[in-house]
Amino acid sequence: MLSVRDAEATILNAVQPLDNQRDIEFVDLLTAQNRILATPIISSLDFPHWDNSAMDGFAVRYADVQQARTDKPIILEVVEEIPAGYQPQVTIKPGQAARIFTGAMMPAGADSVIMQENTHQQENRVFILAAPQPQEFVRHKGDFYQAGKELLPAGIILTASEIAVLAAAQRDQVGVFRRPRVAIFSSGDELVMPEEPLQPGQIVDSNQYALATLVRELGGEVLLLGIIKDDPTALKEIIDYAIANADIVLSSGGVSVGKYDYIDSTLESLGAKIHFRAVQMRPGKPLTFATFPNLLYFGLPGNPVAALVTCWRFVQPTMKKLAGLAKGWEGxxxxxxxxxxxxxxxxxxxxxxxxxxxxxxxxxxxxxxxxxxxxxxxxxxxxxxxxxxxxxxxxxxxxxxxxxxxx
The missing domain is CATH 2.40.340.10 (MoeA, C-terminal, domain IV)
Known part of the structure; x- marks a missing residue:
């Protein structure tokens, strides 16, 4: 029986993350929420794209206004108004200024912005009432990011902030890892589906619903295989099918030491490598972990709480690593x-x-x-x-x- 720590290490060491060439798909940016980025993003754009103003005010030459104060204002000629999205047409010369708004492109010749609260405008003249700092309120081209460098690394979850960055970089599609495919079935003659009449001695199979929900919450694609009776032949057929169609199999029940617990023997007959059959934990002691060349198998306990606890503890980090998450797999x-x-x-x-x-x-x-x-x-x-x-x-x-x- 393995300790929880050793069991986790055994499982994670067996996980081979999805391949960023073979297991990639391209999705529209608006459908990329919570997907995992498969390749690094490099942009050909600088951020900001050009020098721009961080404030509503006036674009000026620092040399013209460095002595300005309330009792001795500097008076400049306003030669242009520059709203956001407009390309300046005038070069600012000594004694001149341009009315400018937040986000607007800086005109040639200007190197600083005076916030409007420190000015007073009369027609085409502006009175500068306080000296700015050199380069004040100017966001320079490439201050935030320089073209050609890595903008976003591979292996991160795309949330609102990353999707905003991708949109700003004009990436309307993005390469993400495909969703891991997880086959789920329950084992036991006593189990029935929720819509079936419940007979004495029977139990409603809640595990499939809980596990499917958890897998979807983790970004997986669910393949529901139903309830399999305690029959070695039926189990072998369904596990053989899962091997060919999934990355992970979650079965619940049939992994204890009872007369009708056939999961482990069936796995052995199919050539699985069984790494362990029990973990020193409660609930969740009867847990089988096995591997095939391209598949991870979790034989979960049949008790519903034990099944979920073992999934939270072991399956959750497994799915995160398999799905291509670069770090942060652990709970x-x-x-x-x-x-x-x-x-x-x-x-x-x-x-x-x-x-x-x-x-x-x-x-x-x-x-x-x-x-x-x-x-x-x-x-x-x-x-x-x-x-x-x-x-x-x-x-x-x-x-x-x-x-x-x-x-």
Whole structure:
């Protein structure tokens, strides 16, 4: 049985990220939200594209106005008005100025901008009431970015700010990694779909819905394969199909040591390399991780809470790395104050689900109310964090610090 840390390292070492040549697709900029950039972006444009004004005011020659003050204003002739989007037509000469607006292109000859609050205009004359700093309120060409350098690196998630940069660089399409394909199925004779009548002894299969939702939240493409009965032949057929059509397989159930748990033996018959069958954690101990040449296989526990906990802990970073994210695959771990008393038998790394609250600027973890059985899906609703008690830790008192995985 592997420790959680060793299991995570084993999994991540087995992940081969998508290829930025073979696994790339081009999408319109407005559909690129939350996609992962496949190749670096280099622009042929400088930012700003030209010298421009950072303020409404007057474009001047610093040499003309450096002695200006309220009781001794400098008077300049206004020879042009320059709104944003207009190309100046006049070169500013000694004794001249141009009315200019924020973002407008600086005229030749001018090197500084006087904010309008420090001026007084009368017809075609402007009174400069205070001296600026040299180059004040001028944004120079290439100040923010020089053409030919890397504008955005590969392996980042495209959010609003990155998409704004791409639009400014006139990239209406962008190369992103394709979405990882994840096949999902549940195993067990006792399982039925939500729309089916529930008979005594049967269980509604909630795992497919939870796992599919999580995979989509992580940017994956879902291939739902349904419920597979506890039959080695049927399992072999469905796993063989998944190998040919997916990057990752998530199956739930059938990985414990029961008489009808056939997942591991089926994987072996198909030539999988099984890296481990159990992890020293609760919930989630019966977890199989196996690999084929081009596929990662997670045999998740059948208990619904255990299935989700193992996905949050292991599948989530796996998908991020596989999808081409350059860094930040690992979950977000925080040390926070516990509002609740947390208990463990100390034999397993224990995950307790609940909620993080921000109280007076300090995060606090509150355990979900009710029974914390790994079969109790009900109190998992609205969970946004898992408190983690390491092996050997049996008790966390209220107000004591605890490590949490933020979801």
């Amino acid at each position: 977000k771990f925080l040390k926070v104050r516990s509002h609740s008393q947390l208990n463990s038998n100390g034999k397993m790394e224990t995950y307790i689900w609940g909620k993080l609250h921000l109280i007076n600027g300090v995060y606090e973890f509150r355990k979900a109310e009710g029974n914390d059985s790994s079969g109790n899906l009900i109190n998992l609703a609205q969970t946004n964090a898992l408190a983690i008690l390491p092996v050997g830790k049996t008790l966390v008192y209220p107000r004591e610090e605890v490590l949490v995985l933020q979801l």
